[in-house]
Each structure stands twice: as C-alpha cells, then as structure tokens.
Amino acid sequence: MPRFAEVSHQEWIAAPIDKVRAQFADLNHHIAVNVHPKLRFELLSQGERHACFVQEVRLLGIKQRDVFEREIAPDGLSMVDTSVEGFNKGGSLRFRFAPEDVEGRAGTKVGVTIRLPLPALMGWLRPLLEIQVRRELRAAVQEDKHDLEVRGYPAPVQRELTHGLVA
Secondary structure, three states: EEEEEEEEEEEEEEEOHHHHHHHOOHHHHHHHHHOOOEEEEEEEEOOOOEEEEEEEEEEEEEEEEEEEEEEEEOOOEEEEEEEEEEEOOOEEEEEEEOOOOOOOOOOOOEEEEEEEEOOOOOOOHHHHHHHHHHHHHHHHHHHHHHHHHHHOOOOOOOOOOOOOOOO
16 A cells, blocks of 8 residues: 655635636646746646646656646536656645635635655655655745736737737
C-alpha cells in the first residue's frame, strides 16, 4: 500500500465563483498565457466536465511528467486531477470552490490539496517533499490569483476598431 505526502492551501480570490472555476478549469487559457511558468501542459482531450492532459514539472530537482485525468463535479464546486500515468501515478490534485465575502467584497475561497505517492522505502523523504510542494502550491495559486485579479480572465479580446486602432 503506497504512502502519500499531502499538502493543502486555501486562498481567497477577488472574483466571482463562476469566473474562478472557469479559469482553474481552462487548460487552453493556462497554456496560451503561460499562467504557471514552472509547469508545462499539453491538452490531450477535453469535454464539458473532464479532460486529459500531460503536465511536466521539476520538483526536488527531478523532472516529473504525468498524464492526468480531470473530473469536474456536476455542481462545479470541486475538480479532481488524478495522475493515471507517470512519475506520480495515483497522486491527485483536488480543487474546491466556495463563494466568500471578505470585508464587503465578493470573492471565492479556493482550496487545493495535493496528494503525491511516496516511492517505496522513501518515507523519510516526506517532510522535505511536503515543504517543496507547499512552496510550489502557494506560488501556483498566487499565479492563478494574479491571472484573475490583475491580468483578467478571460483575457481581454483585442479587436480592430473602425479607425484602425486596437482596443
């Protein structure tokens, strides 16, 4: 039976829940605007509530490549990416979304839990791995927060106006 390292993080984002859920689920957007510079994604297939994609990341100096299957709950309040092939096979990323007002401002509380299998006889590695994963998770969530609050999601559409100017 595999052992796991598990790390969770919560973040409030100043955007409506529908927009936050859409941004987190939009792999094409993440690829197009490079939301997470330390991650590389390749979309293999996508449907309304599921996707299959490749993710590459370097963690503890080791390049890790995984194929993930994504399932979005029918109510849209959670999403789970499960590694079905690769370095972290059997691991998962669980996303939870809930509307939450902070100081009179509407927004969304996002919870993310990463669960990674530990290699056999490598349980001693767990504390070091969890420190690194926690650091990378916080950075990734901050990148999504920046994308939503600063850059703007979906990205503004540029179109030519009648006077030849770009909006």
